[in-house]
Amino acid sequence: MSQPLTGPELAGSCPIPKSRYPEITMGHGAGGQLMEDLIHRIIVPTFDNDILAALEDQATLSLPQSDSRLAFTTDSYVVQPLFFPGGDIGKLAVHGTVNDLAVGGARPLALSAGLILEEGLPIETLERVLRSMGEACRDADVRLVTGDTKVVERGKGDQIFINTSGVGLVAKDRTLSIASVRSGDKLIVSGTLGDHGIAILSVREGLEFETTIESDSAPLSGLTEKVLATGAPVRVMRDLTRGGLSSVLHELARSSQVGLVLEESAIPLKREVRAACEILGLDPLYVANEGKLVAAVPAESAEDVLDAMRQHPLGADAAIVGEAVADHPTMVLMRSAVGGERVVTMISGEQLPRIC
Amino acid sequence: MRYLDEYRDPVAARKLVQGIERAMTRPWTLMEICGGQTHTIVKFGIDRLLPKALELVHGPGCPVCVTSLEVIDRAHSIASRPEVIFTSFGDMLRVPGSQGDLLELKARGADVRVVYSPLDAVELAAKHPYRDIVFFAVGFETTAPANAMAVKQARRRGLDNFSILASHVLVPPAIEFLLQSPANRVDGFLGPGHVCTVMGTEEYEPLAERYGVPIEITGFEPVDMLEGILRTVEQLEAGEAKVRTPYRRVVSREGNPHARDLLAEVFDVCDRKWRGIGTIPASGYRLSESYRAFDAASRFDVETVETRESPICISGEILQGVKKPLDCPAFSTACTPQTPLGATMVSSEGACAAYYAYGRHLEAATTEVAR
Amino acid sequence: MCLGVPGKVIDTFREHDILMGKVSFDGVVKKICLDHVPEVEPGEYVLVHVGFALSRIDEQYAREVFELLDSMGEIAELKLEDPGS
Incomplete structure (x- = not known):
């Protein structure tokens, strides 16, 4: 057999000529394989440049005569409901973009905001969202310095969509990269998985449940500064968003050509998040966060980085959850609680509640 | 979680594995x-x-996997109507019909x-009195x-x-179908624990007797599964073929009488097409005469929709236990979870998707390379 | 097939003529139909599938497998020293 059977982790080499969906489905925005397919097949080739092709959370651009490079990122926010336990679309829009800068080692400087408002949106709702954005900016010590507002006809939007872009400065010698993970490195997550995704699901029509779980939406710049201040040669940090820990780990494994092995029992999970996942038949590895990151660090620095994280309020539940290995490059495995091993696949689209 | 964590205990699991090793004097095949x-x-x-x-x-799997293409196409025909809000369990949404899946239909504007x-x-339905709410009852x-x-309340x-x-779909006729197959090589069965919470275990007794196979009604956690395997092996080694229930904490011989009464009131037993297998006599439920008014197929006149199934896919033989996912050229x-051809790749618990997801394909790849 | 999750009944009430209740799954609380387990009392555990309790969980039977395991204790320890096999 010329080509061994491959898992979705190796989708690049899989003979799937094109996505089976002729139209965009919700799954294309879910941070899994469908989205990745759009990015690799359509978006990156169209713009064909090495900065975009690196697929970091932020682009970094050289500045003439400076010790720093410019970090630049953008993200759009569409969430229903607009207000949910522990957060709202405004907070997300600031935190998400701040985090994309912070995990690259950049100090966030300024944000832009593009608002797309649907005809009929109560002004009061808009004010509430903007106030929340303002607070989030102050928390993250970043200023929103430019913006744009457009209105679309009723039915052509969903109350409010927000795009934010951000710039920051990153030291020239900072070399965090998703391609730099090496066999032996430890994987550290900064806290419990899945809080945001489960908080959103708890208020979704048809699935509602009562819980004290709140979105973990938070700016990670303080935490990343703490980690980098240890001086440890951190390979890479990524914030965990759609597609959960699994999607980020697949990117690391593929870009760095290493295998990753997770220890199920080491993964920090709130009791209630776990319970919600059991009821709905979801896998917490795929559930979204908005205020957590994963770092890959050389084994000898792992304890230092872990301690640094735990000293920060947003890293109190940090844990070493696995490591990079030379075996099975590009694949992510997990050792189960009863000792068996399984392949963690990349999710294809949206994770749907199951009956079986 | 109580009643979950203790059944995932690694030490308990290891002890049961050792018990199985000690109990076996020859190879056995369980389903x-x-x-x-x-x-x-x-x-x-x-x-x-x-x-x-x-x-x-792996056995007939889950109801999502076995739902016939024809029924899916009927569902799509109903869901496409502008007055309909089509509701479903999440796992049905990715099941491909002849014209894509419900997610695609949604992308094209279906509610x-x-x-x-x-x-x-x-x-x-109470909240939207001017819309037709259809539930995909699999x-x-x-x-x-x-x-x-749901029908009774409506x-x-x-x-x-x-x-x-x-x-x-109903389980005992499917087991009988598998046992009648000349290719059957299953020595013993781990019975469907949650089905039996409702139906009890009595209807499995004639199967065990007629075909000489032990059936242990088994739960779903690792310790439950290993206990079910151990007990089945013990029966096989002792030459027994009984129905027994290690999953007694939720299953009784008579099942749940309240639920069974309701089933008798609302449903009639009927023949049912299983995806990849064909029609199995008396293996399904349809609405009984007195509830027929709630039948979406006749209300929306889709009973004439008839569909032939994909010739490439070997879901049927995989469901029958005759072949393994790796025997399929696709x-x-x-055929991947993203572009599933057939039933067994659709559900995360379908045999093909399970192989794909959890690395049986990896094992195969390693073997191939070693050759 | 048939995801079934154990949860603890915290209260019961009638709604649209059937018995409903709140069931807690480790702190996550959902409204669940209890009409098929009418004898259930708050504090008891039930097995829940698609929003319906199908069975009360029998504590005594739940312990049986662990009693069986206790009787197997010695075998296990022999093997634990040799995890490589």
């Missing part, structure tokens, strides 16, 4: 009936803990919504009482805008 059990086996890597001489064959419980669909005997209750509350597209090439 787990439920896709949920398949899921546990692969998710926890249980088959890698077991002696090599013990082969586990398709995921519900957790069929009663949530009834609530939608499931084995476990799910049937919930779907029956009638009680006068919600004429509610109906169901019923495609229930497995992991043309």
